[in-house]
Amino acid sequence: MTRFQNPSEGISQEALAGLVAEAVQQALTQYGVLLDTEALVMASKIAGHVAAALPFLPPVQRLAIGSFKGGWTGLAADFFRVITDKIASDDSADRAFERSPKPETARPTARQIADRAADLQSMLIEDWAGEVAGSTYLEEKLRIPRSTLHRWQRRGEVVALRKGGRKHVFPLAQFVDGRPVPGISDVLSAIASPRLxxxxxxxPSPELDGRVPIEMLREDMVEDVVRAARALS
Structure with missing residues (x-):
């Protein structure tokens, strides 16, 4: 049996997914896609499992998918939104079974928040912050002048994470159309530590029913996010 045998010749869906994931990871690395190691592996695994599932579908379903003329980018975004919501829902359910805090202790205390900020200072940014970039990348790819970026940083209008000595990197998810999403400055006013x-x-935030605050800001749901941030602080 060769590496490229089709399902009828014996290759398993899991094995096929592994081959596709390997190829996707090599392609992403080759073309310099800006992802941390965990995100790179996850993206490759997802692509592998999705692609490997297709050959194992019944013919009718394969034909239906083949005739789809919609936007694949939007469909992929919807897929990840559903997965994120499911994970948040599952986590919330697990936490509910693990403990039933009293109303007065349900929210994190100032001491707990400070401890979390201290923990993050000792962690590598790549391990928890998602995709980040420096000022050179933002200027070349998003057309954000360095002077503008530094002005935003001084005014507290953008999240800047210190990396190393004086260098800062900026989470990419906070930018839309070359600008920080509305509400970032209000969140930074409420939660002083940029890392926290x-x-x-x-x-996913329990204060927002498991939704991800930055995604809500990108959808212009500023008031809800700012209210939750102020309540947290």
Whole structure:
């Protein structure tokens, strides 16, 4: 059996997914796609499993997918949105079974928040912050002049994460059309630590029913996010 045998010749769906994932990871690396190691592996695995599932579908379903003329980019975005919501829902359910905090202790205390900020200072940005980039990349790819970026940083209008000595990197998810999404400055006013602010912005929040704050800001749901950030602080 060769590496490229089709399903009828014996290759398993799992094996095929592994081959596709390997090829995707090589392609992403070759073309310099800006992803941290964990995200790179995850993107490759997802692509592998999606592609490998198609040959194993019944003929009718394959024909239906083949006739799809819609936007694949939008469909992919919807797929990840559903997965994120499911993960957030599952995590919330697990936490509910693990503990039932009293109303007065349900929200994190100032001490817990400070401890979390200290933990993040000792962690590598690539391990938790998602895709980040420096000023050179933002100027070349997003057409954001360095002077503008630094002005935003001084005014607290953009999340800047210190990396190394004096160097800063900027999470890419906070930019839309070359500008920080509305509400970033309000969140930074409520949560003074940029690392803690981005940690909260980039993960499902119990204060927002499991939704991810930065995604809500990108959808112009500023008031809800700012209200939750102020309540957290």
């Amino acid at each position: 602010a981005w940690f909260w912005l980039s993960r």
